[in-house]
Amino acid sequence: MQRRRFLQMSGSLLTASAMAYGAGAQTKPASDAAAFHAQRRYATLACGRIAYIERGKAEVALFLHGAPLNSFQWRGAIDLLSPYRRCLAPDFMGLGYTQVTESQALTADAQSAMLLALLDHLGIDKVDIIASDSGGAVAQLFLIAHPDRVRSMLLSNCDVEPDSPPSDVQPVIAMARAGTLADTTEKWLSDTALARATFGAAVYHEPARLTAETIDYYVRPLVSSALRRAQYHAFHLALEPNPLAGIEAALKRSTVPVKIVWGASDTIFSMDDAKYLDRIFPASRGIRSVPQGKLFFQEEFPEVIAEEALRLWQSVS
Template sequence: MKRRDFLSLAGAALAASAVPPLSIAAAATEAARFRAARRFAELPFGRIAYAERGAGLKAALFLHGAPLNSFQWRGALDRLSSHRRCIAPDFMGLGYSEIPAGQSLAASAQADMLAALLDKLGAGTVDIVASDSGGAVAQLFLLRYPQRVNSLMLTNCDIEPHSPPAEIAPVLEMARNGTLADDTAKWLTDKALARSTFGAAVFHNPAQLTDEIIEYYAAPLVSSPLRRAQYHAFHNALSPNPLAGIESQLRRSSVPVKMVWGASDTIFTLADARYLDQLFPGSQGIRAIPEGKLFFQEEFPDIIAEEARKLWKV
């Protein structure tokens, strides 16, 4: 099942009903707690929203996928905050970051924004954990700021030969045509649609996308004409390939890298993980999650935490 079908999948409602959803009260409390703890950093790039858990000199940076935001990493943050100062920002053009019109939303600009955010927060070097388009930004950040990266955990994400993936071409076309925000806005009035299309395409258990979670992800993307335009601009910036030409540079990196991969993802398959495993001299190998789809990180935070601790040697 491909991401290009995420707005028109048929029959996935049966899959959504196969597993009981989280209790609405629990999900609402979880989202409310995350919202209440949200912080903002005033940067030249805009007002960047981020979550922070834990303290100490050692920091970890969590980079989310699209169309999600830092809420994707809530489970991992809770489990790893005793080992690292965990920082999870919302990318420019996604989530709750407030970005001025005209600001570039390209992956290279996102990498520079992260460096500025870390400077603002007084965080030096970091262990990076990344997903989806956040993985593309992580690779660029590694090349631009190699002295700031201790380790890299990549989960289902772009690689140079597969960026942007052909499977999301219809999504990119909607962004170019200015209709992606309208389709996303439908999730707010029809939560079942969100679960049976988007949810079924990228989650093992789409029923875990409660109404509260859908609201938390989708609402900011369509909250104003500017945010709608930036939602489109974020996707438009995914093409041409932002990773073109980086392979030879990544081959010279000595940073420890671990791939933790959802093996049921039809966008970024295990072949992409194997490419990264062969690419990085410091590769620590691949852990495949058989039932995991693109955004398995949200559903299996214990696995993320387990592999992070191994990579960080804590």
């Protein structure tokens, strides 16, 4: 009965979202920054005080964000998917509202270990992962380290072993190394036009969606103290050396179903990266291309993420 209800309800969402996407519409997330902020919880773990959002019931969907974003990236998808899954979206260490000590490692491996500790703390056995950008690298590492904890995985524009970190991220890493990245990012708080013309134009189809409210939610915690600024730099410095070096053989042995949803207009992670993932995962469910999508298309087209997630979950239920 529960499975029948899931199929009926998700079928309605699939139809509605397909119509919206086909008409070129974009779903405006129901959750604004204030509402999202009010939902934030914290888990005190050995690695620090981990900020996360949790909404819904049933099996768990784990959302992993990119940089310099936080869990707010997934607000639209969570709005759409929380009727069908217990949606869990943590902030990575060094980003968002998570708080860790100066000595805490911020590497992708350390982030994967944090996720395991968080799931154990919350009593969660298995998850359906939805990830993008650097969160996709962590997702792949988590999968090979803990394959029994992953039910399915949806990857959108993200690091892959042959392209991590991508060349377009090197200037950002250079600013982190020089200690200027936080200063550059902080300017967005007082100059929305600058944020849209630089960061926004690079990662959104419509940079205007990068509102002052959204900028504040992403940037404010990163520059809130000397420690947080240093950790913002350290997060980016930890992107080198390649955190995915040598994992291809393990990914080729994975039996976890994987769906790839890729923004085809992204200049940072190309469609070749999507094709690579489709080729190496034995249980790949193929690629869905989002023609107008750039790196963070998940915010602009959350209905596409929801549609493909539900299709993937149906296939493994």
